[in-house]
Amino acid sequence: MRFFVPRRSVGVLRMTEGNKGMAEQKQRQRWGTKIGIILAVAGSAVGLGNFLRFPVQAAQNGGGAFMIPYFIAFLLLGIPLMWIEWAVGRYGGLFGHGTAPGMFHRLSQNRYVKYFGVIGIFGPLVIFIYYTYIESWLLGYAFFALMGKLSQLEGAQAMASFLSGYQGLVQNEFFSSIAPAYIFFLITFALNVFILWRGIKGGIEKLCKIAMPLLFVFAIAIAVRVLTLGVPNLARPSWNILNGLGFLWNPDFSALSQAKVWLAAAGQVFFTLSVGIGVILTYASYLKRGDDVALSGLTAASTNEFAEVILGGSIVIPVAFAFFGPIGIEVVANSGAFNLGFVTMPFIFGQIPLGVVFAFLWFSLLFLAGLTSSVSLAQPAIAFMEDEFSIDRKKAALIFGVIAFILCQPAIFFLGHGVVDELDFWGGTFALVLFATIETILFTWVFGIDKAWEEIHHGAELHLPRIYKYIIKYVTPLFLLIVLFAWFFQDGFKVILMDGVSPENVPFVLGTRIMLLAMFVALGIFVKMAWARKRKLGLLKSKGENK
Amino acid sequence: MTLAGWIFLGVSWSVILGLLIFCFVRVFEEPEEEL
Numbered sequence: 001m002r003f004f005v006p007r008r009s010v011g012v013l014r015m016t017e018g019n020k021g022m023a024e025q026k027q028r029q030r031w032g033t034k035i036g037i038i039l040a041v042a043g044s045a046v047g048l049g050n051f052l053r054f055p056v057q058a059a060q061n062g063g064g065a066f067m068i069p070y071f072i073a074f075l076l077l078g079i080p081l082m083w084i085e086w087a088v089g090r091y092g093g094l095f096g097h098g099t100a101p102g103m104f105h106r107l108s109q110n111r112y113v114k115y116f117g118v119i120g121i122f123g124p125l126v127i128f129i130y131y132t133y134i135e136s137w138l139l140g141y142a143f144f145a146l147m148g149k150l151s152q153l154e155g156a157q158a159m160a161s162f163l164s165g166y167q168g169l170v171q172n173e174f175f176s177s178i179a180p181a182y183i184f185f186l187i188t189f190a191l192n193v194f195i196l197w198r199g200i201k202g203g204i205e206k207l208c209k210i211a212m213p214l215l216f217v218f219a220i221a222i223a224v225r226v227l228t229l230g231v232p233n234l235a236r237p238s239w240n241i242l243n244g245l246g247f248l249w250n251p252d253f254s255a256l257s258q259a260k261v262w263l264a265a266a267g268q269v270f271f272t273l274s275v276g277i278g279v280i281l282t283y284a285s286y287l288k289r290g291d292d293v294a295l296s297g298l299t300a301a302s303t304n305e306f307a308e309v310i311l312g313g314s315i316v317i318p319v320a321f322a323f324f325g326p327i328g329i330e331v332v333a334n335s336g337a338f339n340l341g342f343v344t345m346p347f348i349f350g351q352i353p354l355g356v357v358f359a360f361l362w363f364s365l366l367f368l369a370g371l372t373s374s375v376s377l378a379q380p381a382i383a384f385m386e387d388e389f390s391i392d393r394k395k396a397a398l399i400f401g402v403i404a405f406i407l408c409q410p411a412i413f414f415l416g417h418g419v420v421d422e423l424d425f426w427g428g429t430f431a432l433v434l435f436a437t438i439e440t441i442l443f444t445w446v447f448g449i450d451k452a453w454e455e456i457h458h459g460a461e462l463h464l465p466r467i468y469k470y471i472i473k474y475v476t477p478l479f480l481l482i483v484l485f486a487w488f489f490q491d492g493f494k495v496i497l498m499d500g501v502s503p504e505n506v507p508f509v510l511g512t513r514i515m516l517l518a519m520f521v522a523l524g525i526f527v528k529m530a531w532a533r534k535r536k537l538g539l540l541k542s543k544g545e546n547k
Numbered sequence: 548m549t550l551a552g553w554i555f556l557g558v559s560w561s562v563i564l565g566l567l568i569f570c571f572v573r574v575f576e577e578p579e580e581e582l
Contacts, residue, residue, distance in 0.1 A: 034574065064555025071562070246548030249556045299570035305563045461573060 028096065028386075029200040029393065031286050034296060036205035041086075041283055041300035042307075043208040043372030045274040046215065048134070050308040051366065052337035054268060055317040059248050059333050061264045062255025067309075069256070069265035073479075074305070077266060080468065080476040081275040081436060082301050084443050086293035087456045089284025098285040098383030100278050100439070101527045107447040114531070116442075118523045119435040120278030121380045126427025126516065127277070128377040129404060130411040130420045135370035136188035140166065140181060141342065142363035150346045151356050159343040169416045178412070185412060188371075193401035195375050196382055199393050200286050204375050211368040212303075218365035219307065223314040225358055232322050232351065244321030247329060248313055263490070266483050272308055273301055276436030279376040282383045294460035307369075316340055323348050341366065378404065388530035407519070410512065417508035418501055425495045426516050433487060437480040440472075449473040 031037040058066045092103030100120025104113045144150050153159050164170050168178030175181075195203040231240045255261045274280060284293060320340070321329045332344050349359035378400060385396035410419050443452050453469050494500065501509055534540050548556075 034577075038574065064552055064559075067555055067559045071559075242548045245556065246552050250549050250552035251555050295570065295573055298566070299574055302563065302566040302570050306567050309563050310560055461577065 028093065028098070029286055030288070032201045032205050034292070036201070036209060037283060037287065038296050038299050038303070039208040039212045040204055040372070040376065041274070041280055041296075042303035043212050043369075044279050044283070044376035045272060045300065045304040045373075046212075046307045047274075047369050047373040048337065048341065048366055049268075049272055050304065050312045050369070051219070051315060052312075052341050054272065054308045054312045055248060055315075056333050056337065056340065057264055057268050058313065059317050059329075061261040062252045063247070064249040064251035065253050065255050066261065066265060069262045070269060073262075073266040073269040074301075076471055076475050077479045077483075078269040078273045078275065079298065079301055080472045081270075081440065082273060082280070082297040083294060083456050083464070083468075084440055084452075084472065084476075085275055085280035086284045086297040087452065088439060088443055089281035090287045090289070090291065090293055091455055092281065093285030093287060094289055096387055098282050098387045099380050100281055100435070101384070101530075102388065103281060103285075104439070104442055107442045113442070113446075114527055115524055116438050118520065118527055119431050119438070120281060121384050122520050122523055123427050123431035123435060124277050124279055124377040124380050125404070125407075125519065126423050126431065128374060129407045130423045130427075131370065131377060132189055132192060132374050132404075133185055133408060133411050133415075133420075135367060135374055136185040137166065137181065137342065138363050138367035138370055139188050140184035141346070142360055142367055143184070145346065145349075145356060145359035145363055148356055150359055151350050153346070153350065156343055156347045159347045160339070163338075163342045167415055168413075182412065185408075189401075189405060189408070191371070192374050192378060193397060195371075196378050196400065197394050197397040200379075204379065207375065208372050211372050215365050215368040215372075216307070216311075218361045218368075219311040219315070222358055222361055222365070223311050225352070226315050226319045229319065229322060229352065236325065239322050239325045241318045241322050243326075244318030244329075245314075247321045247326070248317045259486070260490075263483065263486050266479065267487065270433070270436070270483065273304055274373070274376070276432035276439075277377070278380045278435060281439075282380045283376065285383065290459040292459050292461040294456055294464055295462040298462065316345065319348055320344055323351065384526070384530075388527075389533070407515070410508075410515065414508050418505045419508055419512050422495075422509050422512040423516070426513075429487075430492065433480065433484045437477065437484055440477045440480055444473045444477065 031040070058070075088103055088107070092098070092100075092106055095102065095106050097103050097106065100117030101114040102117070104117040107113070141150070150159075150162075153162055161170075161172055162174045165172040165175035166181050168175070168181060171177070195207050197203065198206070227241055229241050231237050233239055270276065287293070317329070317333070320332045324332055324344075332340060335344070345362055346359050349355040349362065352358065381404075382393070382396045382400050385391040385399060386393055391399070411423060447455075449469060449472065452472070456464065498506060498509055531540070
């Protein structure tokens with residue numbers, strides 16, 4: 001049972017139920033080292049999107065010119081949000097809150113604001129229930145690559161067939177059932193729960209200290225291999241790596257006049273940094289009052305950018321151009337990130353010397369990227385149980401495991417019916433942008449920019465340029481509101497109205513929405529119960545907290 | 548790959564590597580301590 005209060009308040013903690021209250025007064029978990037939390041936040045941010053989504057977005061939206069809106073969004077949206085989340089998280093942690101409901105409550109003291117914080121637990125939980133399954137494909141593919149199974153497949157068509165057989169979408173010569181995929185899912189899921197069961201320092205931090213350097217070694221090895229490939233097919237000398245880099249980097253300045261390019265850049269920066277999910281809030285809540293957030297947040301963001309722009313930009317697009325040429329690459333880029341990762345890349349590795357090794361490294365690096373992200377997605381729900389209900393860490397991890405395991409099943413068995421797309425829309429897109437907008441407005445306008453600025457600088461090892469005070473107050477919220485509305489009118493309406501959903505999939509999509517609604521309502525009720533419980537135990541001190 | 552492409556690649560890589568090195572040097576300047 002855990003309950004944490006600010007150090008200065010420990011002595012004045014009011015307990016109405018004697019021993020029960022004393023039992024609540026335990027220290028929360030802590031990070032072991034500063035590099036540990038930096039790697040954990042970077043690990044949460046570095047995912048499949050860095051290696052698959054970014055290069056495609058850049059190539060489709062102006063090439064090198066895409067980097068202009070990308071860097072602008074990074075400076076005005078990404079970095080400010082990083083600092084906001086680190087600061088809000090550390091602030092909430094001082095009062096024993098590891099998740100958004102408690103943190104939002106502390107920022108505003110309004111009795112209803114804590115319910116907006118539900119989005120910060122709901123979003124990562126929803127992403128977790130489909131992301132873990134996708135992560136398990138990577139483990140399965142790393143295994144198949146090592147066994148030489150992928151290198152035996154001839155042609156991209158065979159690769160695509162292998163993937164759909166593995167996913168259980170069809171029965172074919174490769175797979176007669178979903179059983180192999182399910183076994184890899186069970187292993188991946190158990191690994192996630194085991195790491196979470198070990199806790200922050202002994203589980204997540206230890207994982208990230210091993211996985212992140214390993215991930216970078218694998219990615220650098222693959223990037224070096226790709227960049228030194230030269231001309232894979234001597235009959236087509238123009239299909240080479242340099243022209244592949246050109247496909248990604250040659251600027252098309254006319255793209256800058258299109259609003260969709262700016263929106264794509266803002267979206268990419270937003271989604272790549274793991275902001276707006278609620279994960280960074282939880283991770284930062286395990287910091288102490290005097291720990292730095294300014295430099296650590298910037299370091300985690302720059303680590304993610306290194307993985308995305310330098311490594312992610314040097315692998316998929318250049319190598320696909322060298323093998324498929326200027327016309328083929330358009331088809332490949334438009335075929336989607338999964339196709340790129342699971343079909344195009346293993347096919348290419350099958351064509352190069354030591355392809356088995358590089359295919360194994362490719363899927364292992366993506367698996368590690370996925371694992372460091374998925375454990376972060378689970379932590380808010382676990383922290384909520386620990387902090388607000390005083391449930392023991394190990395017990396909380398096991399409860400989470402049981403509930404999440406049940407919730408994962410529709411994503412596995414109804415994959416071909418649009419369930420994952422629906423989960424991704426509500427949990428992985430809508431919730432993120434909405435949550436980021438709410439937390440930014442709360443922190444800068446309700447909590448107040450002067451207090452917010454002071455909070456970011458408390459214990460800081462980096463003094464932020466003063467202009468950021470105004471960027472954080474005016475530009476970032478405005479930027480978020482523009483992204484929220486533009487995205488909503490561009491894509492949101494279509495998804496909500498089920499535009500493009502085939503009639504036979506409508507019941508599955510509706511069923512998913514009912515499940516999500518039930519999850520959201522249940523989390524709201526848990527928040528209400530948590531506050532009622534704390535009120536009963538006398539753990540809410542001030543008048544505002546008793547609301 | 549055009550000259551403009553090289554410029555965009557070079558500037559982007561330099562900005563990110565510069566930021567990364569700056570941050571990690573500052574992080575490791577302070578002796579690693581138990582948080």
